[in-house]
Amino acid sequence: MNTPLLPGAALGVMGGGQLGRMFVHAAQTMGYRTVVLEPDATSPAGLVAHQHVAAAYTDAAGLAELAASCDAVTTEFENVPADSLRTLAERVPVAPAAAAVEICQDRAAEKRHFQRSGVPCAPFATIETEADLAAAAGLLPGILKTARLGYDGKGQASVATADELAAAWQRLGRATCVLEKRLPLALELSVIVARGRDGALVHLPVQQNLHRDGILAVTQVPAPGVSPGLAAQAIDCAGRLAASMDYVGVLCVEFFVLADGSLVANEMAPRPHNSGHYSLDSCDVSQFELQLRTLAGLPLAAPRLHSAAVMLNLLGDLWFPGETSEPRTPDWAGVLALPGVALHLYGKTDARRGRKMGHLTVTAADAAGARATALRVCERLGLPAF
Structure with missing residues (x-):
């Protein structure tokens, strides 16, 4: 995108929650048209946008309608499928890009990115197998978190011993997790x-x-x-x-x-x-x-x-x-x-x-x-x- 999109252009949002709602309000204040893709018919953002595309985030027809209806697309939450953002990016500018969102969707990838960027983070280990549990025991006590989809304290557990770690991993469905060392x-x-x-x-x-x-x-x-x-x-x-x-x-x-x-x-x-x-x-x-x-x-x-x-x-x-x-x-x-x-x-x-x-x-x-x-x-x- 070489020239700015000026008021009057249409801006799209993947997601219909309160963050999308407040973005829509900001865009409308500056004279932009707004389009929201969100499956929930009564979503906070969908109710106030100029246009609501009621479709799943992976729905091909819905994505095509969103791309055809706006000049650029953003996202209001990190768990929008990255592949959907890539699909949209073939038609319209998308910010942030799928690759960046993908890093933020996975705690293990995120921690590795911190390290690559020279940004300090807590000592951590990725847990994918039972063997990983034993290897990570040196980080206890710690916080076990699912690598994906956890938010607002969900998908995590405080663990102090190897037995607690194993039990918590079982409760989390043996999903890929990150164990972070507890720090003061x-x-x-x-x-x-x-x-x-x-x-x-x-x-x-x-x-x-x-x-x-x-x-x-x-x-x-x-x-x-x-x-x-x-x-x-x-x-x-x-x-x-x-x-x-x-x-x-x-x-x-x-x-x-x-x-x-x-x-x-x-x-x-x-x-x-x-x-x-x-x-x-x-x-x-x-x-x-x-x-x-x-x-x-x-x-x-x-x-x-x-x-x-x-x-x-x-x-x-x-x-x-x-x-x-x-x-x-x-x-x-x-x-x-x-x-x-x-x-x-x-x-x-x-x-x-x-x-x-x-x-x-x-x-x-x-x-x-x-x-x-x-x-x-x-x-x-x-x-x-x-």
């Missing part, structure tokens, strides 16, 4: 970069994250526990990973900061990320506008943080306080009465425990003010403090 963690952070076809690279501020039960709960920006030097190191590592894949699009790299202050990469997401949602309210260019700019070949303006922010994930559990079996609407009026609170709900038709239903962003002139208001939000909604 101080905190978690993430970096979101956007890379254009010309190699231009910009990034959002470093984000400090808190997970509960494997699911992101809180993101704080500026990151309170991250020094400028550590932030620069994380940004450099993320940029190096993007360049090494000749990546085009938005890429999130999650890191662990160890007790000794060193940094190790955890995983990558070839798309916008939950930890970057605050950028909709606290940056002049959001992660979704960056995704649009990289896809359309527009110039990449470096995002500027104009407000400190705290992002709170809203899971379906909020609709079921205590032992409630029937869903109840959370106290939106109460939290929206607080200054600097923005509510984002994803248009999902039913609330379920553990399901990501939306997020709240609290902005303020400084980090202390954003945190104080966010703690008041937690109190009113019954969320744990942080």
